[in-house]
Amino acid sequence: MSNKVVIIGGGAAGPKTAAKLRRENPNIKIEMYTQDDIISYSACGLPYYIGNVIKEVNTLILRSPDDFRKQNIEVYTKSRCLKVNPEKQTVLIEDLLSGNKYEVGYNILVLATGAIPIIPDIENIELKNIFKLRTIHDGINIKKRIKESKKAVLVGGGYISIELLEAFVSNNLTVTLIEKNSQVLKMFDEDFSQMIAEYILNKFPNQIKILTNENIVSFEGNEKGEVKKVITASGKEIETDIVILGTGIRPNTDFLVGSGIELGINNSIHVGETMQTSINNIYAVGDCTDNFNLVTNRRFWAPMGSTANKEGRCAAINIAGRHCYFDGVMNSTTTKFFNYTISMIGISYKDAIKYGFQPESATVTKRDKSGYMPNSGIITLKLIADKNTHLLLGIQGVGEGNVNQRINAVIPAMIGKTKLETFMNLDLPYSPEHSPAIDPVLNAAQIICSKLKN
C-alpha cells in the first residue's frame, strides 16, 4: 500500500480516524482538511454549554490542530473540499482565507464531512437571531444571544430541541416549541411521545409551550433586522427574542455529486462494513455515511456521535491493513431533560407494523430499585417483540430513575437474537440499591410472554 492518507473533515469521525491510524501505523502520511477552524470537538455537548452546565467552550474540544501536528498529522483548517477525482486520486481544496484552490493527491481518501442543517424555506429566515445549532460557533452565538433574551422559539421537536429546552428554561427564558408533526420526538410511539411532552409541560407549566401540527409561515423583525415574532399557519403570532431551527440535518455530500462515489439514502455516502465506499481506496465515516439497521435489515441514515467514533476506528484499522467490521446500528438514542431520561432502541410499535413485523408490547411503570428504598426513581419501559419469532424489536424508556441500565440489556439481546423466553430470565444483578428483585425490563418481557401464550 502506498502511504498517503487524506482525511476530509475535522468534527468527530475524521480526527478519530487520524488518531487511531497513527496509533496503528507510526509512519503513514496523514493529512486532514477541514472547512472549520476548530477540530475534534463534541457537538453533542453544545446544549450543555448553552445551558451553562459547561462554562468554557474549550472543554468540548478534545484536541487542537497542534496536538495532531505533534503526532505528525498535518491539519489544514479553513480548507474546504470542492471535488473528489477518484481516477486521478486527487481532491480539489479551497483555502477559505485566500480563496486559492489547489489539488491534493492521495493514496487513500477518508470522507468525514458530516452533516449540515436543513434550512427551511420560511419568509424572513435571514433575520438576525435565527440560529441553527451545529458548530461550536453556533453554540457561542446562541449563548451570547440568550443572555439578552427573555423569550425563545424552538422550531422542531427532536432531541436537540429537548436538550435546548433544558438549556433555555435554566436560563429563565420562556420557550415555545413548534413541531409540524402531530407529536414531538416522532420516532417514539404516540403514547410515549405524549408522556414525554406532559412531563416537560408539568415541570415548567409557566415557561414552556409545545405546539404540534403547526407550521411556521414567516418571521417578523424589528428595525434592526432582529427577529421579534413567529407567524404560524394557523394564524398564531408568537413573540420571541431568539429562534433556533432544529429542522433536521442532511449529509454534507453535495460536493460528491458526479464523482462516481455511490450515494445512498438521503444522499449519504454508501459504505460497506469495512467503511469502504463504492471505490476501494475511498472510505467514508461519520454523519456523511449511510448505516445498516440491524433490526429492519435495511440501510438508513442515522447520524450519531457514537457511531462516528466507532466507524472512524474501524476505517483506521482497515486502512492500516488489519481487519475490522462495523456491522450496523440499532438506531439507539438517548437524552435527558433535567433528570428525566428519554431513550429509544430499535423500532417503535408503529414502525414494527410498517416493516412487516407482528409486534406485541408490554409497558411497565416501576421503581428502578427495590420499592422500599427511599431513593428509588420511577421508570416506564415499553418493550416490543415479534409474535412470530419471539425476538425483541425495540424498547422505549423514560423516567427519573435509571432507564439506561435496562435499555443497555436489550441491545445485545437483539444482536444475539435472544428470544423473549430466555431474555425474561436474564441474570441481571440484583441488590435493593440497584434493582427490584425482578428487573422492570425482565418484567416487561414476562408480560409479553404471558400475552403470547394466550
Added chain:
Amino acid sequence: MSNKVVIIGGGAAGPKTAAKLRRENPNIKIEMYTQDDIISYSACGLPYYIGNVIKEVNTLILRSPDDFRKQNIEVYTKSRCLKVNPEKQTVLIEDLLSGNKYEVGYNILVLATGAIPIIPDIENIELKNIFKLRTIHDGINIKKRIKESKKAVLVGGGYISIELLEAFVSNNLTVTLIEKNSQVLKMFDEDFSQMIAEYILNKFPNQIKILTNENIVSFEGNEKGEVKKVITASGKEIETDIVILGTGIRPNTDFLVGSGIELGINNSIHVGETMQTSINNIYAVGDCTDNFNLVTNRRFWAPMGSTANKEGRCAAINIAGRHCYFDGVMNSTTTKFFNYTISMIGISYKDAIKYGFQPESATVTKRDKSGYMPNSGIITLKLIADKNTHLLLGIQGVGEGNVNQRINAVIPAMIGKTKLETFMNLDLPYSPEHSPAIDPVLNAAQIICSKLKN
C-alpha cells in the same frame, strides 16, 4: 393433574410460587407451610433497615399471611417440615407452638426452604450480642443492639459484610472486619478486591479496619454474658459490643436426607430447567436449589433473591400446565457501599484459568458520562474474554458512577455468544448525560481485541 399443591417455605421463592400459581389457576388448592411467623419479605433489605435507610421493618414485607388467605392460599406459619415421603406423597409437619406433628398429603410439592447460616466453631460463640443476619428477627435484634454499641466486629468479608459496614458506620460505630482469606469479596480478582478495600478504608480511615488472613479463635464476654472481645489466631484482641457472623450460608435441606430426593452441590436440591427435582411431582425453588452456571457450564450453588423469584415464577407456570424453562445464571452480584457500586458477572480472571479458559482482560477507568459533564462519576471495569473463542467470560465493575448500565450489557452478550468484535461496536445509546461517545465497556472490549490481534 390432581390439584393440591403444598409449598414448604415462606421467604421469597415460596410466596412467589404461590402467588403466580394462583394467577395461573384460580381453582388449584395451595397450602404454604413455613417455620417463620413472617412470610414474603425481602431479606436483602435488612442491612438498609439496620442502617436506618428504611425506618420501618414492615416496609420489607410484601404480603402478610392474610393477604395470601384472601387469594385462597392457606398459610401455616410456625410450621416446620420435618420429613418428605415421596412414596406416600406426604410431608411431616411440626407445629412449633404446640409441638404437635401431623402428616399433610400433596399432589405436587414445592420445596422452598432457603438457606441457613453456617455457625463457625469458635469458643464462646454462644455469648450474647453475637448475631447472624438471615431473618427479619435477626435484623430487628441487631438494630436494637447497635443503638447501645460503639464498636462492632464483622466476621467474613462477603457482600453482606460490605452492606453492614455501611449500616454500622452510618450509625457512628467503629467496625473491624475480619476475613480468613487473603482478600475481601473473594470471588473478585485480587486487584479489584484490593481496590474495593482501599476505597472503603479511605472513606472511613478512622472508623473501619479490615483484617485479612485472620481467624477468630475465641470470644470473651463480661459477667452478663455479653461479648466484649474477639481473640484472633495471630494474637490480636479486639474490643467490641456486637459481632455479626457473615460466615456463609448453606442450603436448608437436612430434613431431606434419606428422602430419595437427589441433593447436589453443597447439599442443595438438584433441579432441572423446569425446576423439577429428581422426583417428577416435587419441585424446588430458591436458595435451597442448585443452579446451572451458564459460563462454566457446570452446576453450582448461587443463592440470590432475584433467582428465587424467577424460579418461583417458572415452577408455578409448569405446575399450572404451561411450559417455562429456567436455563441458568451468570453468578451476577452487585451491591453498593454508600454511592460506590460493586458488581461482578460471570467468572474472574483467576477462575477463568481454573476452569480451563485462556483469558485475556482489559481494565479501564473512565468517567460514566462525557468527560466535560460536571456530574460524571468515575468507574473501573475489568472485562474478561476467552482468547480462543473471543467470547466474553465476565466483568468486574466498581465506582461512584453508573457501573451497572455497563454490566447489564455484558450479560445478554454472554447469553447470545456475541464475540468481542461484535460487542465492541454495540450501539449503546449515547448522549453526554449518559455516556462518553465510546462507552467504557465497549472501550474495554476494543482493548482486548487489540491485544488479541498481536
